Amino acid sequence: MYCFFPFVIEYNVTGKVWIGTEDWSVATLVSGIPGISSIGTVIGVSIKYTPFSGFRDFEKQSVSKLKDISMSHNSSEMRVPCVQNTDLYTMATQNYSLEEYDISSFFNVHKAVYAVAQALRQVLNCDSAECQKTQIQPWQVPVSQCSPECPFGQSKLQVGQHKCCFKCMPCPVSTFLNNTGSTSCQPCKRNQWSPAQSEECLNREVLYLPWEAPLAFALLVLVALTLLLTLGTTLVFLLKLNTPVVKSAGGRTCLLMLLSLSAACCSTLAHFGVPSQLSCLFQKSFFILSFTVCLACVTIRSFQVRWVM
Template identity: 45%
Template sequence: MSLPAAHLVGLQLSLSCCWALSCHSTETSADFSLPGDYLLAGLFPLHSDCPGVRHRPTVTLCDRPDSFNGHGYHLFQAMRFGIEEINNSTALLPNVTLGYQLYDVCSESANVYATLNVLSLLGTHHIEIRADPSHYSPAALAVIGPDTTNHAATTAALLSPFLVPLLLEQIRKVNFLLHKDTVRFNDNGDALSGYDIIAWDWSGPKWNFRVIGSSMWPPVQLDINKTKIRWHGKDNQVPKSVCSSDCLEGHQRVISGFYHCCFECVPCEAGSFLNKSDLHSCQPCGKEEWAPAGSETCFPRTVVFLTWHETISWVLLAANTLLLLLVTGTAGLFAWHLDTPVVKSAGGRLCFFMLGSLAGGSCGLYGFFGEPTLPTCLLRQSLLALGFAIFLSCLTIRSFQLVFIFKFSAKVPTFYRAWVQNHGPGLFVVISSMAQLLICLTWLAVWTPLPTRDYQRFPQLVVLDCTEANSPGFMLAFAYNGLLSVSAFACSYLGKDLPENYNEAKCVTFSLLLNFVSWIAFFTTASVYQGKYLPAVNVLAALSSLSGGFGGYFLPKCYVILCRPDLNSTEHFQASIQEYTRRCGST
C-alpha cells in the first residue's frame, strides 16, 4: 500500500470509529452553516475545554455553562461577516456564492472531529480512498483556524494531503478588485499585488488595528515601521518568540515535542563536542583528541610514557646500574678467590652462572624507559623472567645438594653416587632453565608483546606501553618463577640446621620473602593504577627481586672474603663440619 493510500485508510478508520462512538451526537446551530457554491470551514473555540477522565473516545460537549470564550466568538463572527461581505459585493467574486461550515473546537477531540468532518464527502460521513488526493473533493474548499498551535498542528497534518493541491488550483483562478486594486495569484499561490501589514490593538474597549508596514510586488519589498508595533511586555519590550532559551556552550538541543523551537539542553558527553553548525547533535572527537563534558571543541591528547629524563627514572636507573656494578665486582672477587672455601661452598663456578643470570635480568630493566619499541617490548620482560628463573634454579639445586650431602648421602649412597656421576646439579639447572626458555619463546611467538597506544585509561592522555602485561605467556612465565621460588624456599628451610658455613636458610628466606612482597605489591598497584608510571612500579618490583636475590646469597660471602678472611679457611670449615657431626651424633 502506498503512503497516500495508507494515510487515507487511517483517516477513514478515524472518522468511522469517531462516528460509531456517538461523535455525531454533537449538534450545531443554524448559525454555524451557510450553503454556497464553495464551502469554507472555520474552526474556532467558542467555549473553553473541560479536562477530565473519559472512559471512551467521545467528543467533548462544548456548550456548557460558564465556558464561553469571547475571543473565539469574535473570530467566529469575523468569518461570518467577511463571507457575507464578499457575497453581498458585486466586485468581489461575481457570480460566486461562498458558504461556510463553522465548528466549535473547544477541545482536542472536538478539533479532530471537526477536521475529519471537513474531509468527508458532502452529506456523508466517510472519506473515499483515491490514488491521487488532488482529485478528491471534500465538503470544504479551505479551512480557517484553529487559532492555537496544538490544534493547528493536528488539523494541518490531517488536511495537508487534500486541501493544499485543491486550494492552489482554485487560487490560481482568482482575480478580483479590492479597494480599486487588482488581486491576482501566481502558480505557486503567492499574491502578485502588494498588501498592508496590520497589527490588532486590543488595549481599549473596542478593537481596532493600525498599519505598521507594507509589502510590494514586483519587485519584492517589505517595509515595517517598528515604532508602531505595540508589544504587551513591560516598557513595550519585544518578547522572545521561542519555547526554550538558548543553551549554554557545549549543550546540544534535544527537541521535545513537535516544534523545533522547544528543546531541552543536554551537555555533550566527554569525548564529544558541539559544532556550532549543528546545534542538535554532538560530534565525537578524533582518536587522538579529547574533550571534557559540555565542550565546543576538541583538544589534542597528550602522549605519555616513562621517559629517561624524569626524576624517578634517574633514581631507578642509578639503582639498576649500581646493581650491575655490584654483580660485576662480585664476579671479579669470586674469580680472584675461586679456590677459597667460601667460594667453593657457594657453588664454585656455578656462582658465575648465577651472577650472569642476575646481570641479564638487570639489563632487561633498561627496556622499560623511553618510548616503547618492538625490540624493547620483546626483551624487557622475557630477559627478566629467564634471568631470574636461571638464578632460582641454581639456588634451588644448591640448597638441595647441601641438604642431600649432609642428611641423606649416607642413607642412600647409591643414589648419591649416580647423582654425582651423571652431573645431577648441572642437568637440573639446564632442564629448568630450558623450560623457562621454552615458555618465553612460546610467549614471544604466540602472544607477541607489541608497542601499543592506549586510549582507554585516561580521556586526555595516550599512554604508550607494551601489550605483555595481561598476556597468558607473561602469567605463565611469572607462575613458573613462583614455583621455583617455593622450591628454593623449601630446600633452604630443610637445611636450617646445617653447619653454620653452609646454612643459608635465613638469607635465602629473606631474599625470597622480598621477592614475594615486591610482586604482590606490583600486581596490587596494577589493579588500581594504569598510568604512565606503572612501568616504574614494574622496574621497582623487579629490581627488588634481583637485589634481594643478590644480597641474600652473595653479600654475606663477599663480607667474609673482604672483612673476615679468618673465616675463609679450610680449618674453619672443617671445624664447623665436625661440630655439626657431634651435634647430630648426640641427638
C-alpha cells in the first residue's frame, strides 16, 4: 500500500471510501505519504493491540548484529541465522530506522502462529523434546478452543490477554449461575440461599421453637421458677432493706442486681414463637443490657468488700 497510494494521488483519485485492514490503515508509513488526505475517507478495522514484552529490544539487537556482520563480511559470503530470511536483514543492510516501523500487525501473526502451533502440538502429541506422531489427517485437527466452557455454577476468570482462555471459578455461597459464558455469579434473593457452585438458589427454611412444643414448655417452667426465686428474694430484701443482714449483703446494690437478673431471665421469652425483627432485637439487646448491669453490681460489691477488709 505504501507503493500503491502515490499512484492514487498522482491520478487524482479523490472522494472515495477506502476500507482497509489494520496493516495499512493505521500504519504511519501510509499516513505520512504527501497528499494522502485527498484520497477520501479511510475506514480501518483494527483489533485490540497488546504490546510484546522485549520485542523492540529483540529487533534492535538483531539489526545491530546484522549490521556488524555485514560490515565484516561480504554480502555474498555472509551467513546469518534464521533472521536473515526476515525483513530485519533488509532493514539492517539499508540502515532502516526502527522508529518508523509499525509492529501492530505482528499481533495478528503471533496469534495465528500460536494457534497453529498449539493445534499441531496436541494432534502430534508433542512434548518439549519430540512428537509421537509425524502425520495427521484433516479430521484429526482439534477445535480452536483455548478453554472449554464452564459448567453451571462456575464463572469465567480470564487468563492472559485472550478472551477465549479462562479459568472456571466456583460461585461462592449465596450466589448462583445457571448459564455458560458469564464472568460473574448472580446473588440470591434475601429469603434464599445456596451452597458454593450452585445452579439455583434455595428457599430459606425458617426454624423456630413454637410455644406448644414440649421443649418450650419445659423451658418456660424453668424460666418461671427462676423468676419466682429472684422476685421473691427481691421482695424479701426490699422489706428488710434497713436490717444489718441486707445492708451487709449490699443493700440497694443487691436489689438492682436481682432486678437485672429478673430482666435477663425475661429476655428468654423472645426466643419462643415465630421470630420477628422486634423479637430478635429484644432478645439480644435487652439481655446484654440487663446482664451488664448485674455484672457491674457484682464488681462494685467486690470493691466494697476489698476496701472494708
